Amino acid sequence: MASAFSTSVLHLTTGATETVTDLTADCEQFLARTAAGRDGLLNVFVPHATAGIAVLETGAGSDADLLSALHALLPADNRWQHRHGAPGHGRDHVVPALVPPHATLPVIGGRLELGTWQSVCLVDTNVSNHDRTVRLSFLG
Template sequence: MPHAFTTSVLHITTGASETVTDLTHDCEEFLDRAAAARDGLLNIFVPHATAGIAILETGSGSDDDLLAALHVLLPADERWQHRHGSPGHGRDHVIPALVAPHATLPVIGGRLELGTWQSVCLVDTNISNTNRNVRLSFFGQ
């Protein structure tokens, strides 16, 4: 019998620019191993103070639109009190308040229940830290 709780960590390298990285395929591969056609919940968590998890459409410009919106809301300038790292890095520490570091999604019959255009994405604006861990946890019966 499969375990009620299974967890794994993805190691993601985001590069030297702000990114929205689609993790949907990684989540599906994890569920193929962990869920075994069961119903339950998938929790995605990024344990970093400057990154978040978003559910959004990718490939049509929405990922770039999200990064542009974050620049409008949180400009990378010298207004931030948190001042180490690259210029304007303090904004990166505010982003998880707008793009939460976690998401919990339904899993039905071992399959991730997303809408037609929805993807699970890592949002990372911190160009000073290009190595990210993302924990995937399945709880099901």
């Protein structure tokens, strides 16, 4: 029988622009290797102070809308007390308060149970740090 707990780390390069990166296929591949048809929970966690995990529709503009909304709420200017890095970088440290660094999702019969248009995404507004890790953990 497969272990009740399995974990794996994804290593991603997000580039020099703000991104919403779809991780759904990575989550499904991880579950195919570890869940073995079982029910349980998938936890997706990004251990960075300037990135988050969101469940949203992608490809129809919602990912760009999310980045626009973050810009409207958290402008990249000099108002932030946290002042190292690129101009306005302090806002990146506030992003995880709005887009949390984790999501816990249901797994039924070894498959990720998402709605029709839902995707699991890494939201990264920090253009100064291109290297990201995401931990996937299955408990079931």
